[in-house]
Amino acid sequence: MAYSGPFHEGDKVQLTDPKRRHFTITLTPGDNFHTHKGIVAHDDIIGAHEGSVVTSTMGTEFLCFRHLMVDHMLSMPRGAAVIYPKDSAQILIEGDIFNGARVLEAGAGSGALSMALLRAVGADGHVFSYEIREDHLNYAIDNVTDYFGQQPPQWSPRLGDFGEITTDDLDGPVDRVILDMVEPWHFLDTVRDILIPGGVFMTYVATVPQLMNTMEGIRELGCFTEPRAWESLVREWKVEGLATRPEHRMNAHTAFLVWTRRLADGVTPPRPQRRARR
Ligand SMILES: C[S@@+](CC[C@H](N)C(=O)[O-])C[C@H]1O[C@@H](n2cnc3c(N)ncnc32)[C@H](O)[C@@H]1O
Numbered sequence: 001m002a003y004s005g006p007f008h009e010g011d012k013v014q015l016t017d018p019k020r021r022h023f024t025i026t027l028t029p030g031d032n033f034h035t036h037k038g039i040v041a042h043d044d045i046i047g048a049h050e051g052s053v054v055t056s057t058m059g060t061e062f063l064c065f066r067h068l069m070v071d072h073m074l075s076m077p078r079g080a081a082v083i084y085p086k087d088s089a090q091i092l093i094e095g096d097i098f099n100g101a102r103v104l105e106a107g108a109g110s111g112a113l114s115m116a117l118l119r120a121v122g123a124d125g126h127v128f129s130y131e132i133r134e135d136h137l138n139y140a141i142d143n144v145t146d147y148f149g150q151q152p153p154q155w156s157p158r159l160g161d162f163g164e165i166t167t168d169d170l171d172g173p174v175d176r177v178i179l180d181m182v183e184p185w186h187f188l189d190t191v192r193d194i195l196i197p198g199g200v201f202m203t204y205v206a207t208v209p210q211l212m213n214t215m216e217g218i219r220e221l222g223c224f225t226e227p228r229a230w231e232s233l234v235r236e237w238k239v240e241g242l243a244t245r246p247e248h249r250m251n252a253h254t255a256f257l258v259w260t261r262r263l264a265d266g267v268t269p270p271r272p273q274r275r276a277r278r
Contacts, residue, residue, distance in 0.1 A: 001147075001148055001149040002066075003066070004050065004066075005050075006047055006048060006049050006050075007027060007045050007046055007047065007048055007049075007050065007064070007066070008027070008046060008047070009027055009028065009029055009046060010026065010027060010028075010149065011026070011027045011066055012024055012025070012026050012027075012066065012067040012072075013025055013026075013027055013045060013064050013065070013066060013067065014064070014065050014066070014067050014071060015033070015040065015054070015062040015063070015064055016062060016063040016065075017035075017037065017060060017061075017062055018060065018061065022071075023035065023062075024067055024071075024075070025042070027042050027045060027046050028042055029042065029043060029046065030042070030043065035056065035060070037056050037058050037060035038056030038057040038058030038059065038060055039056055039057045040054055040055075040056045040057075040062060045064055048064065050064065050065050050066055051063070051064070051065060052064050069115055069116070069119065069147065070085045072115070072143075072146075072147045073085060073088075073112045073115065073116075076110065076111075076112075076143045076146070076147075077110070077139060077142070077143065078109075078110040078139065079109065079110050079133070079135055079136040079138075079139035079140075080107070080109035080110055080133075080136050080139075081109070081110075082109065082110050082112035082113075083109075083112055083113045083180055083204060083254075083255075084251060084254050086232050086234045086251070086254070087204065087232060087254055087255065087257065088112065088113050088116040089116075089232075090232050090257055091113065091116070091178060091202055091204075091257070092116060092117075092120050094200075094202065094257070094259055095176055095178060095200050095202045095259070096176070096200050097117060097120040097121060097176060098120070098121070098125075098175075099120070099121065099122040099124065099125060100121065100122065100124040100125045101120075101121045101125045101175045101176055102121075102125060102126045102128075102170070102172075102173075102174045102175050102176075103117050103121055103125065103126070103127050103128070103174060103175065103176040103177075103178065104127075104128040104129075104130070104165075104170065104174045104176070104177050104178070104194065105117060105127065105128070105129050105130070105177075105178040105179070105180070106129070106130040106131065106162035106179055106180075106181060106187075107130065107131045107132060107133075107136065107162070107180060107181050108129035108130065108131035108136065108137055108140040108157055109131065109136055109139075109140060109180060110136070110139045110140060110143055111129070111139065111140030111141070111142075111143040111144045111157075112143070113178065113180065114127060114129045114140055114144050114155070114157070115143070115144055115147055115148075117178070118144070118148070118152050118154065118155055121154060122154075123153075123154060124154075125154055126154050126155075126156065127154065127155050127156070128156045128158065128170060128174070129155065129156070129157045129158065130158050130159075130160050130161075130162050130165065131157070131158070131159060131160075132159075132160065132161050132162070134159055137157060137158075137159050140157055141157050144157070162179070162181065162187055162190060163186070163187050163190050164190075165190055165194060166193065166194070167193065167194050170194060173194055173195060173196040173199070174194055174195060174196065174199065175195075175196055175199050175200075176195075176199055176200050176201075176202075177191050177194065177195050177199065177200075177201045177202075178201075178202050178203070178204075179191070179201075179202075179203040179204070180203070180204045182210070183210070183213075184203040184205065184210075184214055184217075184258075185210075185213040185214045185216070185217035185218075188217050188218060188221050189221070191262075192221060192223050192224075192262065195262040196262065197262055197263065197264040197265065198261060198262060198264075199261065199262045200259065200260075200261055201224065201259070201260050201261070201262065202257060202258065202259050203257075203258045204255045204256070204257055204258075205255055205256050205258065206253075206254075206255045206256070210256075211229055211256045211258065214227075214258050215227050215229060215258065218258070218260050222268065222269060223262065223263050223265075223267075223269075224260040224261065224262060224263060224269070225260050225261045225263065225269060226260070226269065227258050227259060227260040228258070228259045228260070229256055229257065229258050229259075230256070230257055231253065231254075231255070231256050231257065232257070233250070233252060234250065234251070235247065235250045236250065
């Protein structure tokens with residue numbers, strides 16, 4: 001699929017009307033988009049530059065842009081709750097998802113994180129997405145295929161239990177492991193066994209008890225660095241002259257992120273030094 005350049009057949013295009021309502025269409029030669037504000041011919045958009053304005057038969061103007069990945073993530077059908085873009089952005093950078101990386105994620109859920117990982121690892125990397133529920137895996141496959149226009153060759157969506165994976169299933173260890181499942185602390189042995197020394201492990205948990213169990217489990221296993229935990233809060237602002245202020249509503253809590261790195265085999269993690277109490 002094309003990410004930029006003039007529109008062509010098959011592109012997903014977002015039309016925005018003067019009331020800022022969005023409509024998404026897939027460009028098909030000879031086809032028409034019908035609204036109560038008139039008809040828009042797909043042929044009027046094919047060949048135009050992104051950011052063009054197309055006018056319906058009733059004179060309404062629509063702004064045309066390609067669907068961005070974030071638009072797709074938030075509008076696609078879901079089997080399971082998705083990782084929100086504010087959090088997948090954190091995972092890509094803090095999880096150090098590099099071009100060419102071999103990454104394993106579980107569960108694949110609706111495929112939102114899979115898309116972000118696939119774009120980041122590029123054609124030379126590989127993403128293994130494990131999912132225990134067939135219906136969820138099908139959502140992930142449909143959503144990812146719909147976004148990329150085909151199933152990416154560097155993607156292995158697999159039906160299976162993360163806890164049963166070995167390096168034999170992956171042709172060797174992976175560079176990064178990302179878990180988004182209810183009880184990740186039950187699967188830390190598997191993370192240890194499939195992650196390369198120095199590899200980054202991140203997990204995404206919604207509640208404080210989950211966070212505590214995960215942090216304690218990582219510490220107890222003794223083969224990871226002292227874990228870090230945080231959450232990301234993103235607050236939009238309304239910027240209009242003297243009325244400039246934060247928006248009233250925000251997606252305040254989604255989940256906590258936990259981060260650690262795999263130590264080399266046989267290494268005992270240095271004890272974290274805590275300040276003495278007075
Ligand atoms: C919240 S969803 C993941 C959403 C996904 N990260 C996304 O962005 O679309 C959690 C998924 O983990 C799956 N799951 C739970 N336990 C699992 C296991 N042991 N192995 C593989 N998948 C598992 C669930 O079936 C569910 O689909």
